[in-house]
Amino acid sequence: MNPSELISALRALTGAAHVLEGPDTTPYVTEWRGRFRGDALCVVKPADRDQVAAIVRLCAQHRTPLLPQGGNTSMSGGSVPAPAGQGTLPVVLNLARMRRIRQVDALNHSVEADAGCTVAEIQAAAEAVDRLYGVSFGAEGSAQIGGSVATNAGGTGVLRYGNTRENVLGLEVVLPDGSIWEGLRTLRKDNTGYDLKQLFIGSEGTLGVITAVALKLHPRPNAQAMAWVAPHSLQAALSLLALAQQQCGTRLNAFEVLNRTQIEHVLAHVPGVREPLAQPAPWNLLIELSEHGQSAPLQERLERLLVQAEQDGLIADAALASNQAQCADFWRIRSSVSEGNRKSGMSLVFDIAVPLVQVAAFIERASAAVRSMIDAARIPVVGHLGDGNMHLVIVIEWAHWHALQEPQALLQRLREAVYAIAAELGGTWSAEHGIGSLLLAQMQQYKSPVELQLMRSIKATLDPHGLFNPGKLLPQ
Ligand SMILES: Cc1cc2nc3c(=O)[nH]c(=O)nc-3n(C[C@H](O)[C@H](O)[C@H](O)COP(=O)(O)OP(=O)(O)OC[C@H]3O[C@@H](n4cnc5c(N)ncnc54)[C@H](O)[C@@H]3O)c2cc1C
DSSP states (O other): OOHHHHHHHHHHHHOGGGEEOGGGGHHHHBOTTSSOBOOOSEEEOOSSHHHHHHHHHHHHHTTOOEEEESSSOOSSSTTSOOOTTSSSOOEEEEOTTOOOEEEEETTTTEEEEETTSBHHHHHHHHHTTTEEOOOOOTTTTTSBHHHHHHTTOOOTTHHHHOOHHHHEEEEEEEOTTSOEEEEOOOOSOOOSSOOTHHHHTTOTTSSOEEEEEEEEOEEOOOEEEEEEEEESSHHHHHHHHHHHHHHHGGGEEEEEEEEHHHHHHHHHHSTTOOOSSSSOOSEEEEEEEEESSOHHHHHHHHHHHHHHHHHTTOEEEEEEOOSHHHHHHHHHHHHTHHHHHHTTSEEEEOOEEOOGGGHHHHHHHHHHHHHHHOTTOBOOEEEEGGGTEEEEEEEEOHHHHHHOSSHHHHHHHHHHHHHHHHHHTTOBSOSSSOOTTTTHHHHHHHSOHHHHHHHHHHHHHHOTTOOBSTTSSSOO
16 A cells, blocks of 8 residues: 555544644644654544554554654654654654543542543543642643653652652553553552553653553642742752651642742743742742641641741741732742743753752753853753752843854754763753653663663564654664
8 A cells, every 4th residue: 555545544444534634734743842843644633542553553554654642742852753754754643532531530549531631631530529630740731641651741749749650550552563452450559560551651652552541649639838939049949858848748749949040031021920039039949738638737837847947047038828829820930931931042951850969069060061152041940859850941042042153063062061960960861851852862872782772672572663653762
């Protein structure tokens, strides 16, 4: 069969309305920031897992590559194909039509859902039975639960609930030969051999199509207390984190950090956002506690923590949110960082994690390295401090960027310098955004040959013809 026969067969299978070609594919082959653009033979939107399996079999017969796609919110170019001219054009298999919540079990604290449900839809389904899905991040309204599993998304709730990996109980997966692995279990204990679901979590569409997920839920906290805090330094912020963990235990929900430059970018470009403290501070923390119970005791607990922190010489200032609207205002600053940076110039985002003791050293050394290469750069920093996960961002104003002689070479040098510092400090160069097509060179540079060979063996076993999301995650 030639490509047009494959498209006809896909149309016959899903209905013509669910196979897109030509300009209609543009939103599916273009990354959300427009940084990666590719080409596809077509985009197909199956209705259920049996259609997914049939599509996979058709593509396998045609030796046509296939790219599983969720909400296309990837930060690393993983969700769009390569431009034409790099082998056979792939079929993009988009799961947007598969959005059925299959079952919510309040007693078992679990939910089973089609992979195309958005993360926000899973959160809402949990909330409807007074439970909580603990994973939360900026793109949760568009990112699909299947995509978040395929990228092992982290976000702001990792400190308390873990990243996506810790919240997956089971998966249903269509494998590259079209067979279906029925691993949709909601057991908390199952010691029956290799834990296969772990292979697909973080596999970025290279090993199969996740068609359904079973997830852990948690009791839903109904009391919340929040503060915006100015620590004396990043090191003081880490001491406050330890104090908060000691005094608040599992009530500590979020411990996010932003530097002054980051706040300036949000204030300058996001309408309706206000300065949270009377005096601008070099470092800022958003601290959130939550529990099931009354708000007043939680508020008092947070106040006690901050009084102790002040006595210990850790903080210069703090503002407690006194109502829900103020909590929302604090979160709005945090969730607007991408918008603020994007509107400030060309931005290069790093997704670094280092051991907590090295966080301050990393920021200091990486900032100095960046400035030695481009003095005009602004360096907003935002991070999930509780996880040691820092998004150091390099922002270069557009006028300056356009005047640069060799901008791509500069970006390359900046990347190499920052990744080298993270590696020297025992850190990782991709804490939560995955590899996609963006970080293939780092896979080659920093993963050991043994680790890479193991990954390639797994890939070859499951996908011997290399058809699933080629050119992503594993360097050739
Ligand atoms: C504003 C913004 C904020 C973000 N904040 C965070 C954050 O704080 N923490 C964090 O970890 N991430 C964050 N992200 C990135 C986010 O985690 C990922 O974009 C998201 O998890 C991917 O889900 P998706 O449905 O959009 O998948 P896509 O972007 O469509 O795909 C991502 C990868 O998963 C694969 N894939 C998708 N669906 C499936 C499936 N059903 N089966 C197999 N493979 C599949 C794709 O092939 C691709 O390799 C953010 C993104 C944005 C845009």
